[in-house]
Amino acid sequence: KTGGKDDGTGFKAALLSGPPGVGKTTTASLVCKELGYSYVELNASDTRSKNSLKEVVAESLNNTSIKDFCSGTSSSVSGNHVLIMDEVDGMAGNEDRGGIQELIGLIRHTKIPIICMCNDRNHPKIRSLVHYCFDLRFQRPRLEQIKGAMMSIAFKEGLKIPPPAMQEIILAANQDIRQVLHNLNMWCAKDKSLTYDEAKMDASKAKKDIRLGPFDVVRKVFATGEEASRMSLIDKSDLFFHDYSLAPLFVQENYVHVKPAAAGGNLKKHLVLLSRAADSICDGDIVDKQIRSKQNWNLLPTQAVYASVLPGELMRGYMSQFPVFPSWLGKFSSTGKHDRIIQELAMHMSLRTQACKRTVNMEYLSYLRDALVQPLKDFGADGVQEAITFMDSYCLMKEDIENIMEISTWGGKPSPFSKLDPKVKAAFTRAYNKEAHLTPYSLNSVKTSKRQSGSVVTLELNEDLNMGEIPSDEDEQDTVESDAMIKQKKAKSSKLPKREKSEE
Structure with missing residues (x-):
């Protein structure tokens, strides 16, 4: 079938990228089930080196599935199967050496669909893989969306959890849907009801510690809703200190792409907020110059307020696109x-x-x-x-x-x-x-033509020859004639003339 440019029909593989626990693997398995495809999944627990991919995967790409045929559910052998490569950004170390390049080669010659999944879309290994895959990016759902879905699941399972308690559980899991479901399953194993105090205590014990990247930081700076309302001034300043060199550059590059909630759709208010945010960023640059030039590192908290906290408060709202890397660099x-x-x-x-x-x-x-x-x-x-x-x-x-x-x-x-x-x-x-071009400065590499013989070169050669004619003591001692280890041939004596013989 022929389709448009953005429908993915021209690709043999798809790349699903996004944070953990948002449903990438579940989505892939449901799509395969809906279309009647069976799938083989390889994740980080499997060895995915170049040789193993050649032996295990390459053969299965051209084979057919006999699962339904052996179980009796189908009378014919099916060729509809999919290869799912989960956590491809984790293919590292000696066990997975050369796996990414081999996977790219398999994608280029495969006859069945391949679905790749990763958490870090900007990983150096993924940059070479993304050119051969249809790029599908999963965004982390908002707190309100997860809260509504989890309350619906709790109601169907007969769990009595107040909405504030569910909110504490979701925030502690850093909006990881999979971890929220696991925590609810564990905490409600004995009792089907959970109070707010119990949920808050259990959530603090099971809090998920994650490492935020610069793209995650800039999202949190401009985040709105329940997540932003719970952040204190210290929490907002800590976002700046994840990387105080890159954080202000990300804020400066992306604040114009945010639709502030305070503007309410009014263009004039939006422009006023943009102006105030730009003034605050300029003040942060002034403070940064004082820090770098005079080594006043105690001004970093002040720069955090001007370069990150104030622009975030003014422009807090919805970011219309994926955060952009700073073009200033x-x-x-x-x-x-x-x-x-x-x-x-x-x-x-x-x-x-x-x-x-x-x-x-x-x-x-x-x-x-x-x-x-x-x-x-x-x-x-x-x-x-x-x-x-x-x-x-x-x-x-x-x-x-x-x-x-x-x-x-x-x-x-x-x-x-x-x-x-x-x-x-x-x-x-x-x-x-x-032509030869004379320059009054020295060149790193001068190419001398064979036809041209300069006087300077001739003088240098003559000087080298004169230096070579002067024998040194070491040369006299190390001659061939004086070396006893070298056997020399005897010189042939020339015959004397007849007159000289007669005189003798």
Whole structure:
């Protein structure tokens, strides 16, 4: 069947990702049951190395299921079966070495559906797997949703639990539906009723300790409802201290994607809250500068309030999309790269311009770009020599041309040099490599052409030869003639002339 781009018909495998206990495995098994498929499940308790996947899984991908045929429920052998790979982000260690790459190879050549499941969607191993799977992300349900479903189950099971008690149980399990069901099953084994005090005491003993990632932290910063109402100021500040370097960047990147509940759908109130949150983030940046420059680390709680707590209180509401990784890190890296390029250009042109890198950036870059590209654009191959002469006048190398085009062009737009005719660019490269270009600075690697013999190289060779003609004491002692361990051939004596023999 042919379908749209987002319906998953073009994939042979699906990747279910989300926090533990939200029903990924249950969903996969129910879908298989609904469609009449049998499934084989491999989880973290099984060895899933490259060799084991080849031996166990690869053969079953092309086999048929005989379960119903042997039990007598079906008269024919079924080929409808599914492979479920649970906790693929846990495939690590020597036992599971090479498992991910082998799984990708199986997905590419499989004839049956494969369902993969993981908890950490951003794990480095999952990044290579996600390109071959239909990506399905499970979000953690809200407290109210879990509370309603659990109260319905309790009513059907005959359990008497007040709603506040159920809320304590859900919060202690960190909204893990599977753990909530297990706790209810254990605590109500003797008595079918559970009071609020008993539930609170049992929930505190069975509280689930989890490690929050930066994406989970930013969700909690802007969370609303019962979960946010129970958080104290200390709890909100502790979210900042999960990673005080990344947390403010995540808040700054994602606060614009939140629909604040306080706005009530009013656009004007929404803009006012955005403005106040932006002012608070700016104050946090000022405090961060004081901390980094003067090492005043006792100001970290103040930064936590300005950079995390206040923006969270102002913009608390519904996040319309998955949290975005801070783009500031990539932009900061590009800024550092451009700064190094400008510093290198200023050094190369220092004898001609005698300008600092700020002046080179603001005044020289656009002029250099146009002076290099315009002759090639107007005259084609005939303007190559003019461009090379201009480069030599400013002591520029071929790599400097690429750097100038990169940093003098707006992001996302092609450089003027890339728009030139490929034949002109090839002629420019050949003409530049054909000539020797003198530079007043040292190069890391200088390629000397075979045709050219410079006087400097000749002088250095002569000096080396003169140094080699001066014998040292060690050379005289270590000659072949003086070595007793080497047997030398006797030199053949030349015959004397007849006159000399007669005289003797």
